[in-house]
Amino acid sequence: xxQAVFRKLEGIHDLQASDQKTLLxxxxxxxxGYSVFDLMKIQAxxxxxxxxxxxxxxxxxxxKLSEHLFVNFKSILHNDNFQNSDLNMEQYREFLEWFKSRxxxxxxxxxxxxxxCALYNIFITETPLHPEGTPFPGGFFVEKAEGKYYCxxxxxxxxxxxxxxxxxxxxxxxxx
Numbered sequence: 001x002x003q004a005v006f007r008k009l010e011g012i013h014d015l016q017a018s019d020q021k022t023l024l025x026x027x028x029x030x031x032x033g034y035s036v037f038d039l040m041k042i043q044a045x046x047x048x049x050x051x052x053x054x055x056x057x058x059x060x061x062x063x064k065l066s067e068h069l070f071v072n073f074k075s076i077l078h079n080d081n082f083q084n085s086d087l088n089m090e091q092y093r094e095f096l097e098w099f100k101s102r103x104x105x106x107x108x109x110x111x112x113x114x115x116x117c118a119l120y121n122i123f124i125t126e127t128p129l130h131p132e133g134t135p136f137p138g139g140f141f142v143e144k145a146e147g148k149y150y151c152x153x154x155x156x157x158x159x160x161x162x163x164x165x166x167x168x169x170x171x172x173x174x175x176x
Contacts, residue, residue, distance in 0.1 A: 009023075009026060009096060009099075009119070018086065018087050018089055018092075019084055019085060019086050019087060020082065020084050020085055020086075020087060020123060020124050021084045023087060023092075023119065023123055023124065024076070024079060024082075024120075024124055027076050027116055027119060027120055027124075028076060028077060030112075030116055031073060031076050031077055031113070031116060032077070034073070034109070034113055038109060038110055038113055039066075039069060039070060039073060039113075041108075041110045042066075042069060042110045042113065042114065043062070043066050043069075045110065046062055046065060046066065047062065050062060057135060057137070060135045061134070061135055064130075064131060064133060064134050064135065065130070065134070067131075068130075068131040068134075069114075069117060072117040072120055072121065073113075073117065075120070075125075076116070076117070076120050076124075079124070082124065082125075087123055088123070091122075091123075091167065092123060094167070095119065095122065095123075095167050098164070098166075098167070099115055101161075102115075115164075118164055118167070121168075122167050122168070122169065126169055127149070127169065128142055128149045128151065128168050128169060128170040129164060129165065129167070129168045129170075130142050130151065130168075130170075132144045132149065136151075136152045136153055138152070140152035140153075140173065140175075142170060143173065148171060149169060149170040149171065150170060150171050150172070150173040150174075151165075151168065151170035151171070151172065151173055152173045152175065153165070154168065154170055154171065154172040154173070155172040
């Protein structure tokens with residue numbers, strides 16, 4: 001499944017239009033194969049992943065990320081009213097290479113869904129991967145100031161090959 005999705009995303013190079021509208025069209029087609037039950041599976045996985053977090057923090061984080069996933073899912077399927085522009089093809093290719101390096105034959109469809117939503121944030125809405133207000137340890141949050149997004153952990157993740165953060169539009173928050 002992951003390989004088929006990847007080939008479609010990679011195929012954008014062959015299309016005459018390498019713009020947001022083309023990518024959104026691909027994302028819509030892919031997301032039509034998912035249901036609310038797939039979103040619930042992701043929520044269950046988050047529950048497992050966050051099991052060791054302090055209860056109050058875990059609750060806030062899960063709520064924010066679940067809400068973001070549902071909003072993205074709905075938005076991708078129903079977004080027809082946006083300002084179309086060209087994709088940053090260099091960054092797009094980098095993302096696809098990163099995505100390809102994560103793929104294996106056993107990649108669950110819910111993980112693919114997560115990456116599709118990330119593509120939407122990065123290349124269509126140009127918003128952070130963690131939405132504004134996402135809590136982080138120490139009482140920090142993803143924030144928006146003067147039209148720019150700031151993340152308290154961006155720099156800590158820049159060398160993590162597993163992290164998708166390097167593609168996020170958020171800047172490192174000034175922690176001083």
